[in-house]
Amino acid sequence: MEGVTPSTWKVRRPDVGSKRAEGWEWQALKRRVRRASARALRQGRTDPSLSGVGGLAAFNAFVQAEGLGRVLRARFGHLKKGRGVVYPMHTQMQLLVDAAVVGAKRIFDFEWLAGDPLFAHLAGGAVPSIDVLYDDLRRFGPAELEDLEALVAEQGLKPVREKKWKELTVDVDTTVMPLFGDQEGALPGPNPRYHGRPSYHPILARIAETNTVLGARLRFGDTCLGQNEAKDIKQWIGRVHDAAPDAIVTVRIDAGGDCTALLNAIDESKAYFVVKARLTPNLVRAVWETTSWKTVEKDACNRPTRQVAEIPFEREDWPPGRYRVIAVRTNERDTGKQVQLWSDLDYSVHVYITNDRARGIDELARLYDDRAGVEPLIAELKNNFGIGKVSTWAFDANAAAFLIKLLAYNLLRRWVAAKVAPAARWRASWIRRACICIPARLLRSGGRWELRLAPRPMLN
Numbered sequence: 001m002e003g004v005t006p007s008t009w010k011v012r013r014p015d016v017g018s019k020r021a022e023g024w025e026w027q028a029l030k031r032r033v034r035r036a037s038a039r040a041l042r043q044g045r046t047d048p049s050l051s052g053v054g055g056l057a058a059f060n061a062f063v064q065a066e067g068l069g070r071v072l073r074a075r076f077g078h079l080k081k082g083r084g085v086v087y088p089m090h091t092q093m094q095l096l097v098d099a100a101v102v103g104a105k106r107i108f109d110f111e112w113l114a115g116d117p118l119f120a121h122l123a124g125g126a127v128p129s130i131d132v133l134y135d136d137l138r139r140f141g142p143a144e145l146e147d148l149e150a151l152v153a154e155q156g157l158k159p160v161r162e163k164k165w166k167e168l169t170v171d172v173d174t175t176v177m178p179l180f181g182d183q184e185g186a187l188p189g190p191n192p193r194y195h196g197r198p199s200y201h202p203i204l205a206r207i208a209e210t211n212t213v214l215g216a217r218l219r220f221g222d223t224c225l226g227q228n229e230a231k232d233i234k235q236w237i238g239r240v241h242d243a244a245p246d247a248i249v250t251v252r253i254d255a256g257g258d259c260t261a262l263l264n265a266i267d268e269s270k271a272y273f274v275v276k277a278r279l280t281p282n283l284v285r286a287v288w289e290t291t292s293w294k295t296v297e298k299d300a301c302n303r304p305t306r307q308v309a310e311i312p313f314e315r316e317d318w319p320p321g322r323y324r325v326i327a328v329r330t331n332e333r334d335t336g337k338q339v340q341l342w343s344d345l346d347y348s349v350h351v352y353i354t355n356d357r358a359r360g361i362d363e364l365a366r367l368y369d370d371r372a373g374v375e376p377l378i379a380e381l382k383n384n385f386g387i388g389k390v391s392t393w394a395f396d397a398n399a400a401a402f403l404i405k406l407l408a409y410n411l412l413r414r415w416v417a418a419k420v421a422p423a424a425r426w427r428a429s430w431i432r433r434a435c436i437c438i439p440a441r442l443l444r445s446g447g448r449w450e451l452r453l454a455p456r457p458m459l460n
Contacts (some may be wrong), residue, residue: 001185002095004428016096016243017146021407022121022203027270029059031435032044036367042400047154047441048117049117049441049442049443050117050272050439050440050441051116051117051118051119051437051439051440051441051442052116052281052438053102053116053118053119053436053437053440054118054438054439054440054451054453054454055435055436055437055438055453055456055459056098056101056102056118056119056122056436057118057122057440057451058159058241058415058419058435058459059098059101059412059415059435059436060098060122061099061409061418062411062414062415062418063094063415065093066414066451068094068097068411069090069091069171071151072089072090072093072094072151073088073089074088074094074124074319075144075147075151076089076116076144076147076150076200077089077090077143077320079139079140080092080136080139081134086126086128087128087136087322089126089136089139090120091123092128092132092133092136093404095123095127095128096129096133096401096408097407097408097420098119098122098123098402098408099113099434100386100404100405100408100409101383101411101412101436102119102409102432102436102437103156103384103432103437104386105385105386106389106391106397107130107133107134107137107392107401108390108391109425110127110128110130110133111130113246114127117442118440118442119452121442121449122368125428133174134391134392134397136395137391137397137400137401138337138392138394138399139166139396139402140396140397140399141396142396142451144400145290145396145400145403146400147319148400148404149215149216149217149403152213152216152403152406152407152410153213153214153215153236153239155212155407155410155411155414156207156208156210156212156213156214157212157214157239157243158241158414159210159212159413159414159417160207160209160210160240160243160244161244161361162349162351164244164246165209165244165246166243166246166247166248166443167247167248167249168207168208168209168240168247168248168249168250168252169207169208169209169249169250169251169252169367169370170206170207170214170223170236170237170240170249170250170251170252170271171205171208171251171252171253171371171373171374171377172203172205172206172236172251172253172257173200173207173253173254173374173375173376174202174203174204174225175201175202175204175206175208175378175382175388176189176190176191176192176193176199176200176201176221177195177199177200177202177387177388177390178193178197178198178199178245178388179193179198179200179390180197180357180419180439181390181393182198182393182443183198183200183390183392183393183395183398184393184394184398185200185219185220185395185398186198186199186200186220186221186225187199187220187221187222188221188222189201189220189221189222189223189224190224191221197244198221199221200218200219200220200221200390200398200409200459201219201221201222201223201224202216202217202218202219202402203216203219203225203229203232204216204374204377204378204381204406204445205216205233206373206374206377207240207254208352208373208374208382210287210368210413211373211377211413212409212410213377213410214239214240214408214410215236216237216402216403216406217422218395218398218399218403219403220395221331222268224256225253225256225259225262226256226259226261226262227260227261227262228257229262229363230261230262230264230265231265233251233262233265233266234265234266234268234269237251237266237270237271237442238269240271241269241271248272248355249270249271249272250271250272250273250274250356250367251266251271251272251273251274251275251367252273252274252275252368252371252374253273253276253292253352253436254275254276254371255275255276255277255278257273257275257276258275258276258277258278258353260317262275263318263323263353263355265419266355267319267322267323267355272355272356273353273354273355273356274353274354274356274364274367274368274371275353275354276351276352276353277325277351277352277353279339279351282313283311283313283325284339284341284353286311286312286313286325287311287327287349287351288341288342290309290311290312290327291331292309293307293308293309294307294308294309295360296308296362297330297332298309299301305330305331305332306328306332306362307328307329307330307347308326308328308329308361308362308365309326309327309329309361310324310325310326310327310361311325311326311327311351312325313325322355323353323354323355324353324354324355324356324357325351325352325353326351326352326354326361326364326365327345327349327351327435328349328350328354328361328362328365329345329348329349329350329377330347330348330349331345331346331348350365352364352365352368358415372390376427380427380428380429381409383429384427384428384429384432385405385406385408385409385428386405387405387406389392392440409428410426412431416435419459420435420458420459422458423435423458434458435456435458435459436457438453438454438456438459439453439454440452440453441455
């Protein structure tokens with residue numbers, strides 16, 4: 001079962017209202033392209049009705065039809081009360097979602113967004129000062145963060161509820177957010193690039209089949225994946241069971257998930273898991289001593305290229321006879337960490353732990369390989385939604401901004417899947433270019449607002 005991996009290979013000029021190049025026709029006419037003279041262009045008057053985010057109107061129409069404003073008002077309206085409130089909390093949160101969708105990564109980006117007439121119009125006619133937004137993010141406490149994380153999950157699970165799934169796969173992974181300030185909770189921890197650098201260490205769960213976020217936590221930088229996450233993982237699996245009661249759920253985690261508390265939590269939640277094993281010395285010895293390897297692939301010369309085996313091994317704190325250890329050795333794999341145990345064989349070996357006794361060893365190993373889709377998702381969230389950027393010193397405020405960006409990602413994915421199907425497999429950067437950041441003119445005529453977009457056939 002393979003999850004959705006966004007790609008850009010289907011992006012073509014007609015999708016964004018352009019046309020193919022006329023090189024062949026011009027070649028037949030012996031014409032040559034000559035660049036236009038920029039100095040010959042006469043600059044006209046400035047036009048305050050021009051917008052660069054014309055697709056944001058269609059996105060907001062979808063969000064409004066989904067009733068997001070009502071949900072935000074019901075759950076977070078209590079954070080700002082009183083007759084003197086100009087910017088209610090639910091409108092501020094929708095404004096932050098809009099900003100994330102168009103590409104803003106920090107609160108300071110509102111300084112340039114405020115000049116866009118469509119963005120300001122959707123905001124209610126006035127984009128608040130960045131100081132107001134900073135203050136509003138600091139209003140979030142632990143209870144509100146729990147509600148916001150649940151809302152992110154609800155939006156991520158809606159595509160699951162809309163279809164009867166037989167199998168679903170949940171990928172859990174962590175990432176590092178290096179910080180260059182004195183933010184609250186910024187502590188040294190696991191950091192492969194900036195050793196000793198204070199950071200945050202968030203954890204995310206992804207539904208592979210829909211490529212949406214199921215759950216997330218922003219954590220202090222010295223936090224590792226371990227038994228403290230067992231409660232969250234059980235909660236996330238429970239959400240999937242509620243959304244798809246008949247689906248078989250499989251959780252995939254890297255070697256950080258080789259923790260008995262996590263394995264037990266997944267097993268108790270009536271889900272399967274395939275977890276990369278930590279190669280402790282006793283496990284390495286058990287793999288090295290194994291002789292019952294089964295060949296599943298051969299090369300053109302009929303020599304084995306991929307072999308699998310079940311390893312007779314249990315850790316001391318595992319439930320007796322409950323989990324399987326499986327291994328794959330191959331001479332064709334050229335990615336990931338390569339562990340070679342046999343001096344006379346050109347094989348690298350990978351070892352996994354699972355509680356699935358129904359599927360074959362090779363099938364489970366290939367299922368784990370599909371987990372690679374979670375890493376492009378994290379990269380997409382960092383590069384296109386700025387989850388690695390923080391705007392305040394307060395940890396809860398940064399956690400709120402982090403979750404709002406994930407909410408924007410899930411909403412954008414849902415909107416594209418429902419309204420712009422050709423772009424459903426694109427990365428967010430291309431979705432933004434083709435469907436959101438569209439030149440437009442906002443006009444008022446006959447007492448009504450009118451938006452004129454540059455041609456975008458996908459949105460018509």
